[in-house]
Amino acid sequence: MRYWWIILWCVWTIPLIAQRMRVEDFGQYKKSFLRKASFAVDKRFALLDLITNEKGFEFSVGGMIVEVAEGDGLVTLALPHKCDFLTIKHPVYGQYTWKTPEALKRKKHYQAYLYTESLEKEYRQEKQWVLLTVRPERAIVYLDSVMHQIQNGQLSLYLPIGKHACRIESPFYKPLSDTIELTDSARLEKRFILESFYAYLTVETDLTDARILLDGKPIGSVRAETGRLRPGRYRLTIEKGDWTYYERLVEIANAERKVIDLRGVALRPSRRGEPLPEQVSLLSDSSLVTEVVSEEGKTSTPVLRGDTTQASVVSDVHITAFDAETEIWLNRELVGRGEWRGELAPGFYSVSSRKEGLESRTDFFWVEAGKMVELNLISPKADYGLLNVTCDEIDAAIFLNGLAVGFTPCVLRNLPIDRTYRIRLVKGRKEVERVIHLRGNDIVNLNLKLK
Structure with a gap:
């Protein structure tokens, strides 16, 4: 037996x-x-x-x-x-x-x-969400040398907390290398825009039946647009019959969209092979060369540089404790009980609460100039759990017991255990709801599908 x-x-x-x-x-x-x-x-x-x-x-x-x-x-x-x-x-x-x-x-x-996992150790959040937005949309992302291919310009991954090597590559664009760092406080959102290796040139003229050549190769007539060009210097020529109306060297910078507009400009022709009469250089006359257009298609504008010194702007901060007897500690100094209102200069601050000899976890928050900050502190006595919420779509609104708490995917922290929570996800006309019971010293993974 x-x-x-x-x-x-x-x-x-x-x-x-x-x-x-x-x-x-x-x-x-x-x-x-x-x-x-x-x-x-x-x-x-x-x-x-x-x-x-x-x-x-x-x-x-x-x-x-x-x-x-x-x-x-x-x-x-x-x-x-x-x-x-x-x-x-x-x-x-x-x-x-x-x-x-x-x-x-x-x-x-x-x-x-x-x-x-050890039952003797306090549970520590080991992973966090990162949401990357990349342009161009079909670039390839390498995180810690593991390849991830993007289809719609966004990539969400659930990665271990800490630093990760990131490299983004796409044909005809400069590779971009960076290091991202994940913490347990909130998901990381980062945007990467690759710089194009290539430039573009558009030439317009009033001459009908004129041929436009770049380094001796025809690229169009009357109006010509090139495909991708490598940065450098090119010889631009405009010919009609046996006459040459224009011939100049054009400098094109990396990722530049240059437009040369010769409409309305009086061009004095010469016989092909003979030197052209004196003409104004396109490289020095801004009236003939339009503004450079960025890769996103927006015309660049001059930047006026003045006095960049800003007066210090404080922000209103409102901190509410778990109850009226709970102490509020700001940067390790006691500032009040139950509730505190005040003004803080921009920067990082630490905040915690204490009651009956017990202290809550220390959290950190950022004060932005001129923007109000509202904080609700957790109880220093309760045991807490974590809830990892994700769904089949990015940035669905998360409602916890009816209150908006963030967007998918994310990890909700400092939730008292042995309680029932109602989770509702909403994006557009789609939504889904689930009721869960949270256990302590652990993280609960909740993966839902919007309907």
Whole structure:
């Protein structure tokens, strides 16, 4: 009978232990556009980077121990060709068998995040949403060397908190490299606009049947528009019959849309091959060259530079505590109980609350010049949970128990546990609603579909 209890204990306990490790966010390193690969490959093995800050793991495939190379915040495994199962053991977190999303192949390099959960540790938010808006809309985004292709100019990803290397590439545009940093406070929204490698030229004239040539090649008649041009100097010629009416060097800058308008300009012709009479240079006469137009199609205008010194503008700030007895601490100084109103100069501030010897988590907020700030502080005594809300569309309005709290995708923080919440998402004429019960020391993932 005792052996049966041992067997039953193993059946119930081993799966519970296994759930304390998980592998997510699997991806393959891709070679960047027109660049050498920044990652290593092996002719015999499939390489896998498991990103984790924990130590003491043992990895095996089919009972055979896997060779491991430890790095800063990750371990690199050399796995056999077409590996599809990996066993992970740890003295604290137990054993976990991971089925790979695809068979891992030699000469390839992959990455994934290895998450661990301990019941003795306070839950910490490990991931956050990032919403990228990119122009051109069909650019390719590399985040930590993993490729993501965009179709409609927007990309939303749920990534581990911290810094991530970002590179955006598209044919005929300059690559853009940046570093984005995610925090647990709010989703990150960032906009990237790539600069075009190419320029454009438009030439207009009143001469009927005239030929317009660029470096000796015909580009049109009367009105000509070029395709993409590389920045540089070109010889622009206008001919009609045996006569040359115009011939000048035109300088075109990177990403410039230059328009040369010769309508109404008196051009004195000469026989082809003979020098032209004196004419005004197009490069110095702004009356003949129209304004440069940006890639977005908007005409640039001169900027008047005056005194940029601004007088300091304070902002009204209203902070409300959980109840009338709760202390409000601003930048680690006690400023009131229950409620505080005042004026603050632009900048970052920290705020927390205290009651009966307990202190809430410290939050940070930004004061913008001339804009009022409203803050509602959490109770210093309640236990809190997190709610990760996402749906099939970006920027759907989120209502929590009838109150607007943000837009999808985002993580709602500091929600008291053991309560029921009504979540409603709305975008245009579509909406969806769900009632959930929030548990503590964890994050609840809520993925809904608008109807």
